[in-house]
Amino acid sequence: MKLNQNKSLHIFLKRNKEAVLAYIILFIVLVLFAINQNDFFTRYGLQSIFNQVITLTIAALAQTLVILTAGIDLSIGAMVGLTNSIAATIMAPVSQAVGGEGPGVLFTVLIVLTVGGLAGFINGVIIVAGRLQPIIVTLATASIYTGIALYIRPTPGGTVSMRYTEILTGRVLTYIPMSAIVLAIFIVVVWLPLRRSKLGQSIYAIGGSEYSAFVSGINVNRTKLWTYTLAGLFSAFAGLLLTAQTASGDPLGSGLFTLNSIAAVVLGGTSLFGGRGGYMGTAAGAAILSLVLGLLIFWGVPSFYQNAVQGLILILALVVGLLQGIRKNKVEAG
Amino acid sequence: MIKKLSLTTTARVYVMMIVLYLMSGLMEKNYFSTEHIMQLLVMASFLGILAMGQTLVILTGGIDLSVAYTLNLGAVIVTQMTVEQGGVTAVVTALILGLVIGALNGAGVVYLKISPMIMTLAMSSILKSATYVYTDGTPKGAASDWMKYMVTGSFMGIKIGILVWIVLAAAMIVILGKTTYGRKIFAIGISPSVSHLSGINNKFMLISVYALSGLFAVLAGIMMTGFSGLSYLGMGDALLLPSIAAVVIGGSSIMGGRGGYVGTIAGTIIIYILSSILTVLDMKDAGRQIIYGLVILAVLFMYGREKKVRV
Numbered sequence: 004m005k006l007n008q009n010k011s012l013h014i015f016l017k018r019n020k021e022a023v024l025a026y027i028i029l030f031i032v033l034v035l036f037a038i039n040q041n042d043f044f045t046r047y048g049l050q051s052i053f054n055q056v057i058t059l060t061i062a063a064l065a066q067t068l069v070i071l072t073a074g075i076d077l078s079i080g081a082m083v084g085l086t087n088s089i090a091a092t093i094m095a096p097v098s099q100a101v102g103g104e105g106p107g108v109l110f111t112v113l114i115v116l117t118v119g120g121l122a123g124f125i126n127g128v129i130i131v132a133g134r135l136q137p138i139i140v141t142l143a144t145a146s147i148y149t150g151i152a153l154y155i156r157p158t159p160g161g162t163v164s165m166r167y168t169e170i171l172t173g174r175v176l177t178y179i180p181m182s183a184i185v186l187a188i189f190i191v192v193v194w195l196p197l198r199r200s201k202l203g204q205s206i207y208a209i210g211g212s213e214y215s216a217f218v219s220g221i222n223v224n225r226t227k228l229w230t231y232t233l234a235g236l237f238s239a240f241a242g243l244l245l246t247a248q249t250a251s252g253d254p255l256g257s258g259l260f261t262l263n264s265i266a267a268v269v270l271g272g273t274s275l276f277g278g279r280g281g282y283m284g285t286a287a288g289a290a291i292l293s294l295v296l297g298l299l300i301f302w303g304v305p306s307f308y309q310n311a312v313q314g315l316i317l318i319l320a321l322v323v324g325l326l327q328g329i330r331k332n333k334v335e336a337g
Numbered sequence: 338m339i340k341k342l343s344l345t346t347t348a349r350v351y352v353m354m355i356v357l358y359l360m361s362g363l364m365e366k367n368y369f370s371t372e373h374i375m376q377l378l379v380m381a382s383f384l385g386i387l388a389m390g391q392t393l394v395i396l397t398g399g400i401d402l403s404v405a406y407t408l409n410l411g412a413v414i415v416t417q418m419t420v421e422q423g424g425v426t427a428v429v430t431a432l433i434l435g436l437v438i439g440a441l442n443g444a445g446v447v448y449l450k451i452s453p454m455i456m457t458l459a460m461s462s463i464l465k466s467a468t469y470v471y472t473d474g475t476p477k478g479a480a481s482d483w484m485k486y487m488v489t490g491s492f493m494g495i496k497i498g499i500l501v502w503i504v505l506a507a508a509m510i511v512i513l514g515k516t517t518y519g520r521k522i523f524a525i526g527i528s529p530s531v532s533h534l535s536g537i538n539n540k541f542m543l544i545s546v547y548a549l550s551g552l553f554a555v556l557a558g559i560m561m562t563g564f565s566g567l568s569y570l571g572m573g574d575a576l577l578l579p580s581i582a583a584v585v586i587g588g589s590s591i592m593g594g595r596g597g598y599v600g601t602i603a604g605t606i607i608i609y610i611l612s613s614i615l616t617v618l619d620m621k622d623a624g625r626q627i628i629y630g631l632v633i634l635a636v637l638f639m640y641g642r643e644k645k646v647r648v
Binding site: 075129133134135136138139140142143144145146147149150151152153154157262265266269275305307308309310311312313314315317318321322325 | 452454455460461463465466467469470585591592625626628631637
C-alpha cells in the first residue's frame with residue numbers, strides 16, 4: 004500500500020515537474036501579497052483573490068487542453084464573451100418562462116453550456132474536417148462568435164439573479180470562498196477523470212506525436228474534435244462564472260481572456276509543442292497573472308506599468324525554464 | 338511545381354478581388370469612380386505596409402502579434418517629437434526604434450528560444466505600457482506638413498501614399514522573388530533545420546525579418562499620422578488581426594514557406610473592398626465581425642487545406 008502511494012506521488016511529481024517554477028513564482032507573489040496586505044488572511048481577502056483567479060484559471064484550462072494537442076485556440080475569449088452575454092440576457096426571461104428563479108437559473112446554465120460546447124465543436128469540425136490550421140481557424144471563429152455576442156447584447160448589461168451571484172461568489176462556513184470550492188470541484192469532477200480517461204491519454208499522445216498516436220491506433224480526428232468541444236464547454240463555465248462576478252453581460256469585455264489564457268498556460272510550464280504539462284501549472288500561471296496586478300495596485304504602481312510587468316514575467320519565466328533545460332541536458336550529457 | 342502552385346493561388350486571390358470589386362460597384366455606382374478607388378487604396382496602404390512585415394514573419398513560420406503596439410508607439414513618438422525636435426528627427430528615431438523592437442523580438446525567438454507567438458505577445462504588453470508611460474495617457478503633438486503631404490498629397494493624379502506603397506511593394510516582391518535573402522526566408526519557412534544545414538545563417542535571418550516587421554509597423558504608423566494629422570492611443574489595434582488575415586487571404590501558408598507578398602496585396606485590398614460592401618449594406622459591427630470571420634474560413638477552404646495523412 005505504502006509503495007503504491009509512493010509510486011503515484013512519484014508519477015504526480017514527474018508529470019508536474021514543469022509546473023515547479025510556476026509554483027515558486029506564485030509562492031513569492033503570495034508572500035509579497037501577505038506582507039503588504041493586512042486583510043490577506045481575512046475572509047474577504049481570500050474571497051476576492053479566489054474570485055479573481057478562478058475565471059482565468061478555467062479559461063486557461065480550456066486553452067491547456069488544446070495546447071496539449073499542439074493546437075491553439077484564439078477563440079477562448081470570444082466564447083467566454085458570447086456565453087457571458089447569453090447568460091446575462093436570457094436568465095430573466097427563462098426564469099419567467101419556467102416560473103421560478105431556481106429552475107430558471109438551472110435552465111440558463113444548461114443552455115449556456117450547450118452553446119459553449121457547440122461553439123467549441125464547430126471549431127473542432129472546421130479544423131478536423133477542413134484539415135486547417137487551428138490558429139487561423141479559431142482567429143476566424145473568434146470574429147464570428149464576437150459578432151453573434153454583439154447581436155445578442157449590443158450594449159453591456161442584462162439582469163443576473165442575485166442568488167446566482169451570491170452562490171458562486173460568496174463564502175461558506177464564513178471563511179471558505181465559494182469560488183475556491185467551485186474550482187476544486189471543477190478539477191476533481193471534471194479535470195482529473197478526464198486526465199485519466201482514454202480521451203485524456205489520447206490528448207497527451209497526440210501532442211507528443213500526432214503521427215505515432217495515429218499509427219498506434221488512436222483516433223486522432225475524434226480526439227481533436229472532443230478537445231475543441233471541451234475547450235468550448237470550459238469557456239462556457241468561465242463565462243458563467245464571469246456572469247456571476249460582474250452581474251452583467253459584456254460581448255467585448257473578455258477579449259483579454261484569449262491572450263491571458265495562453266500566457267497562463269505557458270507560465271505554468273505547458274509546452275506549446277504539445278504533450279507536456281497540465282492543470283497544476285496552468286492554475287499557478289493564472290494565479291500569478293491575476294495576483295501580480297493586485298500587488299501592483301497595492302504598491303501604488305501606476306496602471307501604465309501593469310502590462311509591462313506581466314510581459315516581463317512571462318519572458319523571465321520562459322528564460323528560467325530554458326536555463327533549467329540547458330542545465331538538465333548538461334547533467335545528462337556529463 | 339511549388340512555383341506553379343503559388344501562381345494558381347495568387348491568380349485565384351486576384352480573381353476574387355476583382356469579382357468583389359465589381360460586386361461593390363454594382364451595389365453602389367460611385368464605387369467605380371477614381372475618387373473612391375483612391376480613397377480605398379490610401380486606406381489600404383496602411384494595412385498593406387503593416388502586412389509586409391507580417392508576410393515576411395509568417396513566411397519564416399512565425400507570427401508577429403506586436404505589430405499593432407509597435408505601430409502605436411511609433412505614431413505617438415512621431416507626433417510628440419515633431420513638435421519638440423522637428424519632423425525628420427522624429428521619423429528617423431521612430432524608424433530606428435521600430436527596427437530595435439523587431440530585433441528584440443527576433444533575439445527572443447532565436448536566443449531565448451521563446452516561440453514567436455509568445456515572444457511578440459509579451460513584447461505587445463511591454464510596448465503597451467511604454468506607450469502609456471511615454472504619452473502619459475494622452476498623445477500630444479501633430480504630424481508635420483510634409484508627413485501629411487507624403488500621404489494625402491497628389492502626384493500626377495495619384496495620392497502619394499499609394500505611390501509609397503507601390504514602391505515598397507515592388508521592392509518587397511523583388512526581394513522575395515529575385516534575391517538570395519528572399520530565398521533564404523522561404524527555406525527557413527519550409528524547414529529551419531534543413532536551411533541551417535545548407536549553410537543559411539538562421540539566427541541572422543530571423544532577427545532581420547522581425548526587425549523589418551518592426552520597421553514596417555512604425556512606417557505604417559507614420560503614414561497613419563500623416564493621414565489624420567495626429568496620433569492617438571490604440572491607433573493600430575484594429576489592424577492586428579487584419580494584418581494576419583491579409584496574409585492568409587493572400588494565399589500564404591500560416592505554417593510558413595509558401596506564399597508571398599503579391600497575394601498579400603490582394604488580400605489587403607479585399608479586406609477594404611469587403612468593408613465598403615458592408616458599408617453599403619449598412620451592416621452593423623456585429624454583422625461585420627461575422628462576415629469577416631466567414632470570409633476568412635471560406636478562403637481557407639479554397640486554398641488553405643493540408644494534405645490528407647496517409648500511412
